Amino acid sequence: MTTNPHTGFxxxxxxxxxxxxxxxxxxxxxxxxxxxLMGAGAFAYSQQFQTGLIATGMSNIVSWGLYISNxxxxxGVAAAAVMLILPAYILKDKDLHKVVIIGEGVAVGALIMCLMFITADMGGPLKVWHMIPGIGLFNWPSSILTWDMIVLNGYLALNAIVPLYILYCNYHNRPxxxxxxxxxVFLSIFWAVSIHMVTAFLYEGLPARPFWNNPLLGPRFLASAFAAGPAxxxxxxxxxxxNTDHVVDTKIFSKLQRxxxxxxxxxxxxxxxxxFKEFYAFTHHSLSAQYLFFGLDGHSSLVPWIWTAISLNILGTLLFAFAPSKWSPRYLMVAAISLFSGIWIExxxxxxxxxxxxxxxxxxVDYVPSSVEILITLxxxxxxxxxxxxxxRPALAIDKQYKKYQETVG
Amino acid sequence: MTVREKKEGPMKTEDILDTKSTRRDFMKSLSITAAAGSAGLVTGGCVGKGSTEEMGLKWEEYFKKNYRLMTQQEKDDTVTRLERLAKIQHDLDIQVSDQEPREQVLFGYAFNISRCKGYMDCVEACVQENNLDRNSKTQYIRIFELNPGQLDPTSGDGKYHHEVPVEDKFYMGVQCFHCENAPCIKACPTKATWREPDGIVVVDYDWCIGCRYCMAACPYWGRRFNWGQPEVPKEEINLKQHYLGNRLRMKGVMEKCTFCIQRTRQGKLPACADACPTGSRVFGNLLDPNSEIRFVLKNKKVFRFKEELGTDPKFWYFMD
Incomplete structure (x- = not known):
């Protein structure tokens, strides 16, 4: 594969x-x-499509569940690509520049999952066109959900088109x-922050829900995303x-770790x-937090989950913070998985x-996802x-081929 | 050709996976996944003779506009289609109204907490009047039983099941408060819910995509979602319907109290106010200085629920 006889799209x-x-x-x-797994998910979705969302564990009280959680x-995972793009392009970090494309690939995958989760959660998926400006009615700028649609689709476009262009050029052996x-690229940096802030605003902007109506939600979304995403x-x-012969510099791991x-x-x-805010001065608005951390009125289905999440969160943070200078990939894997799953649950x-x-x-009331819901999520x-x-995989192949070409040319 | 049979409670999801595992059903499910979005699915598939008309009607229904963008002609057309579809599908002679709001009318509601005894006749009347789903036991109205010393329904019991009235208890009814500054309207991504000029907050069931953001935004739990296909026994269906009111809903859409738009726009009381045996419910035109609701607002000490949220509900509580 040193030479490439083919050209064109x-x-x-x-x-x-x-x-x-x-x-x-x-x-x-x-x-x-x-x-x-995809087949099982599609089959479960066909069940949900026929019977309606009654096939899920959601109710009029807990009206969003596993789909919206994921x-x-x-x-956040999608937004985290910015943690590679920013140092690579603004701080001119050469090591991270080499893996920017991986970050962008992960972002595209994450965004596609987001759009699928939203669709799975909709009561009338065949009516999506009602949201398309022009043929439908788009409640912009009033509804934050419309903002979220704009930023998610825009970010997907940015993260798909830029790498596609670069790879297409490299494939034809030109920079x-x-x-x-x-x-x-610079637009995508601002855009990455905006996708997660806007998603936080979806919840933050609802005075009806004191647990979400909290100005820290947006910044906290960013911080957790910039930990879980790079993980x-x-x-x-x-x-x-x-699994491949592709060389990943250890410096990249150290930088990601930092x-x-x-x-x-x-x-x-x-x-x-x-x-602290919820429990030092307990108010009526702290009941959700009490339900989450300690249980409320005999309902405590989330309690084991949140403590597991917090333990994993702290464990992952400590493992990364005090990583020995000569870590093994397995060590990093344990650290990344615990941090990632901790933040995922939380x-x-x-x-x-x-x-x-x-x-x-x-x-x-307690919410328990149904098997249909779990299968669709999987x-x-x-x-x-x-x-x-x-x-x-193609990105790595093109990268490798282009590097060989550069070496032979000089 | 009857309304679906009543199921024995909501199906469990495990059941759905187990009981429908015959090959035919499997293939049916697969084909539905594959055909999602195609015209065949939109129109519900072709079933036997006489369905061509049904398919045509469903096809036109699928592509119709948001109610607020329709011309009078288009409104009349969709009403005709809906009436015809009810005839074909369920042999029902429904009358769907698209009556506009009346001039100089703004509806308001007041609830007398010292009179209500918790009989729940209002709830029953509402269920009958508005064709609410009997399967999920949907109610627009909730009555909370409270102890003296409380004035907040969230601390009361909304599921009491015993003889009323009870000594030393009082009752507070809640439903959609038809806020002037309604968070649900702001939240809807498709403008499928809005406030009519007479103050009624309505949902265009055919335009709602079922995202449930309005439900999350409502601080009063005023909205109900159709998780499954709603069912009403055929003989109990209220045939006098309104496009924005009690017409039969479908699965996957939001619904809510409409102040009985099909009644109140004709000058009648909402079913709940009509049914109340204690006279606790006062409904009327806020713009009419001689209305009872104006008398209550002027002469009684009134308060509203969660006033601090700035939603400006048009539903007041008062005491004798």
Whole structure:
């Protein structure tokens, strides 16, 4: 693959597809596992489509559940690509520049999951066109949900088109033209912050829900995202390092580790501040927090989850903060997985469900996701993993080929 | 050709996965996934003779506009289609009104907490009048039983099931408060819910995409979602309907109290006020200086629920 006889868009697409799909037995098993999860998810969705959202565990009191929880978390993962883009392009960090494309691939996968979760949560998915400006009615700027649609789709476009352009140029053995893509890179930096702030505003802007109606929510979303997102990217990099001949510089891991530690510590400080506010002077508005952390009126389904989340959160932060200078990939993996899952629980259903409990009329119910809901969620997660895999494999192949070309040319 | 049979309680999800595992159903499910978005699905598929007309009607219904953007002609057309569809599908002779708000009318409601005895006749009347789903036991009105010393329904019991009145208890009814500054309207991404000129906050059921953001935004728990297909026994269906009111809803859409728009725009009282045996419910035109509601607001000490949120509800509580 040192020389590339093909040119043009069709050759680019077919080569990318080949690089994306060809692989050894291990890779085939991995793909088969993803496909079966995706199939199970599609089947579960067909059930939900027929019977309605009654197939889920949601109710008039807890009216958002697993879907919106995961949506919220993965918006953060998508936004975290900025933690690679910013140092790479603004601080001119050469090491992180090498893995920017991985971050962007993860962002695209995360955004596709977000859009799928939103669709799965909708009562009338066939009526989505009602939201499209022009043919439908778009309640902008009043509804924050319309803002969220704009920023999510815009960010998806930015994170898909910029890497596509760069890879397309590299595929044809030429460097990308700076002025053609750099403006979009800088735009995507602001955009990344905005996707997560706007998603926080969805909740923050509701005085009806005191648990969410809290100015710290947006900043806290960013801090947790900039810890969990790079942790996901780190897991992907470890997978690449272990399973391919692609070289991932250890310096990259150290830099990611530093980003994670700073963000995770800020996140914990803000968590502590929230807990202090809720419990030092307990008010009527602290009932949701009590439900989450200690249980309320005999309902305590979230209590084990939130304490697990906080333990994992602290464990992950400590593991990253006090990592030995000669860490093994396995060490980083444990650290990344614990931090990632801690934030996933805490910011997913640990944030969404207590917003609804107690209800505005003071009623307390527990929410338990149904098997249909869980299967659909797993299907979406598998789709996300599939998308990330399909994007990163050709990207790495093109990168490798382009490097070889540069070496031969001089 | 009857309204769906009543199920025995809501189906559990495990049941759905287990009981429908025959090959035919499996294929049906798969094809539905595959066909999502296609015209066949939109129109509900082709079933036997006489369905061509039904398919055509459903097709036109699918592509109709938001109610507020319709011309009078388009409103009349969709009403005709809905009436015809009810005839074809369920052999029902419904009359759907698209009556406009009347000039110089702004509806308001007042609730006398010293008179209400918690009989819940209002709840029953509301369920009957508004064709509320019997499967999920949907209620627009909730009555909370409170102990003296409280004036906040959130501390009361909204599920009491015993003989009333009870010594030393009092009762507070809540429903949609038709706020002037309604958070639900602000939240809706598709403008499927809005405040009519006579103050009624309505939902265009056909335009609602079922995202439930309005539900999260409402500080009064005033909205109800159709998690499954709502069901009303055929003989109990109220045939006098309004496009923005009690017409039969479908799964996946939001609904709420409309101050019985189908009645009140004709000058009648809402079903709840009509049914109340104690005279606790006062409904009327806030712009009419001689109305009872204006008398209450002027002469009684009134208060509103969660006033600090600035939603400006048009629903007041008062005491004798």
């Amino acid at each position: 069709i050759a680019f697409v077919s080569d990318c597809a080949r690089w994306a799909l060809s692989g050894g037995t291990g890779f085939k098993i991995y793909l088969a596992a993803l496909f079966s 949506f919220t978390f993965f918006v 990308p033209v700076d002025w053609k893509y750099r403006p979009f 996901v990217i780190m897991l992907v990099l470890i997978a690449i390092k272990q 980003i994670i530690v700073v963000s995770a510590v800020i996140n914990l400080v803000m968590l502590f501040s929230e807990v 910011k997913g259903f640990g944030l969404i469900i207590p917003g609804f409990v107690p209800s505005p009329m003071g009623e307390v 299907g979406v997660l598998a789709t996300g993993a599939f998308v990330v895999t399909m994007l990163i």
